[in-house]
Amino acid sequence: MRVLIIDDEDIVRMSLRRAFQSKGHEVFDAADGVTGLEQIGICHPDIVFVDVLMPKLSGPNLLKEIPAAKNYKIILISAHTGEYNFTTAQNLGADLFISKPFENIFDVVRIAEELVRG
Amino acid sequence: MNLIWFGPLDNELPWPKWVSVTSTPSAAQLALQIRDSKVFAYILSSPKSVEQASQFIEQAKISGALAFPIVYQPKWDSDSIKNYYNACNGLGILWSGMTAKGLEAGLKNIEKQFDHRRGRIQELGSLREQSRQLEELQQNLLVSVDARTQDELSQKQQTQQRLLQMRQMVMFVKELSSCVAIEELFALLRREIKKFHKVSEPILSYRTSQRLRHLWYHGGQLKERVVQKLWPQNLRIRINEATDSQYLADEFARPFVKVIALPLPPILGHDVGNTAPAILYFEHTLAGAEVELFIAYVSERVQSLSIALDRMILEQDLKATSSLWEKTFDGFQDPIAIVDTDYNVLRANRSFSQFEGAQVCHKMFVGENKPCSGCPLPEVQQDSHQELSTIQKRGETFLVQTYPIRLSGHSTAHTMVNHYRNVTSEQRLQSQMIQTEKMAALGHLAGHVAHELNNPLTGIRSMAQVLRRDLRVSDEVKKDMEEVENAAERCQKIIQNLLSFAKGEAERKKVDINELIKRTLPFLKTALGEHQLHLELAQDPLYVEVEPHLLQQVFFNIINNACQAMGRGGELYIRSFHSQDLAKKTVCIAIRDTGPGIVDSVRERIFEPFFTTKKEREGTGLGLSLSQQIIQSYSGRINLASQLGKGSTFSILLPESVSKK
Numbered sequence: 001m002r003v004l005i006i007d008d009e010d011i012v013r014m015s016l017r018r019a020f021q022s023k024g025h026e027v028f029d030a031a032d033g034v035t036g037l038e039q040i041g042i043c044h045p046d047i048v049f050v051d052v053l054m055p056k057l058s059g060p061n062l063l064k065e066i067p068a069a070k071n072y073k074i075i076l077i078s079a080h081t082g083e084y085n086f087t088t089a090q091n092l093g094a095d096l097f098i099s100k101p102f103e104n105i106f107d108v109v110r111i112a113e114e115l116v117r118g
Numbered sequence: 119m120n121l122i123w124f125g126p127l128d129n130e131l132p133w134p135k136w137v138s139v140t141s142t143p144s145a146a147q148l149a150l151q152i153r154d155s156k157v158f159a160y161i162l163s164s165p166k167s168v169e170q171a172s173q174f175i176e177q178a179k180i181s182g183a184l185a186f187p188i189v190y191q192p193k194w195d196s197d198s199i200k201n202y203y204n205a206c207n208g209l210g211i212l213w214s215g216m217t218a219k220g221l222e223a224g225l226k227n228i229e230k231q232f233d234h235r236r237g238r239i240q241e242l243g244s245l246r247e248q249s250r251q252l253e254e255l256q257q258n259l260l261v262s263v264d265a266r267t268q269d270e271l272s273q274k275q276q277t278q279q280r281l282l283q284m285r286q287m288v289m290f291v292k293e294l295s296s297c298v299a300i301e302e303l304f305a306l307l308r309r310e311i312k313k314f315h316k317v318s319e320p321i322l323s324y325r326t327s328q329r330l331r332h333l334w335y336h337g338g339q340l341k342e343r344v345v346q347k348l349w350p351q352n353l354r355i356r357i358n359e360a361t362d363s364q365y366l367a368d369e370f371a372r373p374f375v376k377v378i379a380l381p382l383p384p385i386l387g388h389d390v391g392n393t394a395p396a397i398l399y400f401e402h403t404l405a406g407a408e409v410e411l412f413i414a415y416v417s418e419r420v421q422s423l424s425i426a427l428d429r430m431i432l433e434q435d436l437k438a439t440s441s442l443w444e445k446t447f448d449g450f451q452d453p454i455a456i457v458d459t460d461y462n463v464l465r466a467n468r469s470f471s472q473f474e475g476a477q478v479c480h481k482m483f484v485g486e487n488k489p490c491s492g493c494p495l496p497e498v499q500q501d502s503h504q505e506l507s508t509i510q511k512r513g514e515t516f517l518v519q520t521y522p523i524r525l526s527g528h529s530t531a532h533t534m535v536n537h538y539r540n541v542t543s544e545q546r547l548q549s550q551m552i553q554t555e556k557m558a559a560l561g562h563l564a565g566h567v568a569h570e571l572n573n574p575l576t577g578i579r580s581m582a583q584v585l586r587r588d589l590r591v592s593d594e595v596k597k598d599m600e601e602v603e604n605a606a607e608r609c610q611k612i613i614q615n616l617l618s619f620a621k622g623e624a625e626r627k628k629v630d631i632n633e634l635i636k637r638t639l640p641f642l643k644t645a646l647g648e649h650q651l652h653l654e655l656a657q658d659p660l661y662v663e664v665e666p667h668l669l670q671q672v673f674f675n676i677i678n679n680a681c682q683a684m685g686r687g688g689e690l691y692i693r694s695f696h697s698q699d700l701a702k703k704t705v706c707i708a709i710r711d712t713g714p715g716i717v718d719s720v721r722e723r724i725f726e727p728f729f730t731t732k733k734e735r736e737g738t739g740l741g742l743s744l745s746q747q748i749i750q751s752y753s754g755r756i757n758l759a760s761q762l763g764k765g766s767t768f769s770i771l772l773p774e775s776v777s778k779k
Binding site: 009010011012014015016018019022053079080100101102104105106108 | 575576578580587588606
């Protein structure tokens, strides 16, 4: 599956990329919201990880740009504990919310796979 | 020489020529003759006895003249003859048958005797005259002495009268001076003028800064009325003037006919110009001289009355002002005391006066025999600047503002004012506020830091997980990666704890004290430094119901203090155990250090907000006071045991949670 990671933290992108790649997935990434939005149009992902706090365009604002009818899943990720949860993320148009830091990154990979599989 | 013969005449006698003898037939005739002449000698012929002769002679004497008898031919014995000479002043005796020679000699002798007696009588007469004149003189003298005495007496009476008046005046003045109220003074005046029946009850109108009143008596009762309009302003005594009658008629709504107005002029410190602070009105029916008498009587008393009244008005003004101040002073809830340089309380408001004890401020306020430590009174006296100090009184903190009252002309103040303000709750609130703000800032910071750290931590941990599974990576590196992952995980925990510590949770929940201590210790790693930590926690969980982050703050504060109190290489013991406090299940956490211990003066104030022994900027003096507040809010308490040179132990006692949640 095609995975797009939009997060301004290099090591977060890198670790997610490595984890997904190790499971044989194709990974794309973007370091800010604007680039991330462009990438969605370009690389046709099956799943998109969107961070909340990002330069140029924040996660929630990015989600507003995405039409309701879409053929990919969105997982909102945030280190801002307490402010977001599953419900708020769904209200923003995301399919799932995962807080950072992840307990186990391979669980994240598995959750993403399950979500795409439906 | 003329002789009158009474009785049987003896013509035989050879009378000498210088003697003429006339005979008188009756005693009455003789008496007449004797009466007409002043001095007379007569011959009593042949008296039967000396008694007869003396009777006769007596009769002659009665007739008013001095007559001397000569007897002829008495047939008396020698005793009778002697008696005749002695008692009857006899001139001599003639005998029948006397020779001319003998007769003449006898008569000459008689004449001589008679002349002698006459001379004596004349002398006697002039003497008598002199004596009479003397008597007259004496009489005159008596009269003049009498008159003089009378004069003196009346003068004395006048003096006494005057003295009496003076005495009455003195009495009046004396009574006046003892009058305290205007009403008393008025009653006194009323008594004084009662003797003037034609003067009816007086009216006294006066004004003070507070009052403007008419006073008068009606039916023996003192009446009072508010003055509508001020009395005519004129300091002259006025008799029966229309303005005064009109004025009184207006004020009292009844006619006044004849009125004497007696303004009492201002005497002391009144700056009222022509205005009399009081006036006396007398309604009267006096006429002519009576009026003058009355005016004289009253005006004699006006000066004293004015002075007395003036004094009272001033006193009333003064009292009114001072009572205003006193009430204001008493109205303050804060205790206020005016003290002298020896701490004696000179005056105090009601709030301060409730304290008992000797009249020194420290004894009264805190019950100490010596001045409170840090009392700024001496400095205030010297520098005349106000100073602030704090006093502890039964766990409450008072901010004392001490300021001098310096009288002009004195270089130092002799009286100071101590104003005590209870700032306990204020300080508590302030310290809570500061702490809340501090924690809010810390929470904000922690949130920010947590977020900033969480991102890279996510990466680090995830990357470590990825690398551990990477087939290309050697086992050795994988092991290292495990360490990295663990470290990252620990970091994550720390951040989580920091967040809950700083931000806290508003709700109380049941937590294990042991767990909470363990969670707090990582924050104290720096503070613990080289100190040796002995952790002796109870085996089983010790549940309490608290806001965890607040209790963590308490642990943090106390442990941090303990670490700071010890020099290098101290030992810190943290024990937790089940306990009993007031028969209730209690959890105890004892934190013991091996520091220098706490001296009493510090110990007394250690839980006081803003009290610190640390250097400025190193401590706020809030840590322990807040800790105590927090623990007290859980119905717990903090005990402090300390031994100088050995160390201190803070024991936190908390009710054990019994809820099953």
